[in-house]
Amino acid sequence: MSEIKGQHCPICGGKKATLREEEVEIPHFGRVFVLSMDCSDCGYRKSDLEPAEKKEPCKFTFEVTSDEDLNVKIVKSGDALVKIPHVITMEPGPTSNGYITNVEGLLERVKKIVESSVEGEEDKAVRKKAKNLVKKLNKVLVGREKLKIIIEDQTGHSAIISDKAVKSKL
Numbered sequence: 001m002s003e004i005k006g007q008h009c010p011i012c013g014g015k016k017a018t019l020r021e022e023e024v025e026i027p028h029f030g031r032v033f034v035l036s037m038d039c040s041d042c043g044y045r046k047s048d049l050e051p052a053e054k055k056e057p058c059k060f061t062f063e064v065t066s067d068e069d070l071n072v073k074i075v076k077s078g079d080a081l082v083k084i085p086h087v088i089t090m091e092p093g094p095t096s097n098g099y100i101t102n103v104e105g106l107l108e109r110v111k112k113i114v115e116s117s118v119e120g121e122e123d124k125a126v127r128k129k130a131k132n133l134v135k136k137l138n139k140v141l142v143g144r145e146k147l148k149i150i151i152e153d154q155t156g157h158s159a160i161i162s163d164k165a166v167k168s169k170l
């Protein structure tokens, strides 16, 4: 892993950002460069990844049906659109991070997003809806409920690495 300190931070304009680059080999996907920046002044954090080889736009559909599926590896770039029907849609964009995780890690992230989206929310119906979503995710996380995950990526920099995942053209 290489690390460069004293980089320009795009948010606060200071020179306290650290840039890290790591090369990871992912079976059935290839070599990936994982880049991250964090600023010790303003707390800005951003990460993304880029495969060493060029990839085609892609769409992956995966159904989580057992606790074994929780270990399935996921490569998610900042350009990925992640859809979990009836739960969440995570849009790509400048604030969208790229990372390598597994199904469990992705669902834990989704749980945090759902929970923080209702922090300070006064509408009881909205809070209840979020609570039910978290309950559903918890059931999936112990293998007691099914869930579908769809990832679309125009850059092709994302993947769900499992024989069970259905890959199609975007």
Ligand SMILES: [Zn+2]
Binding pocket: 009, 010, 011, 012, 013, 014, 017, 039, 040, 041, 042, 043, 044
């Ligand atoms: Zn900063």
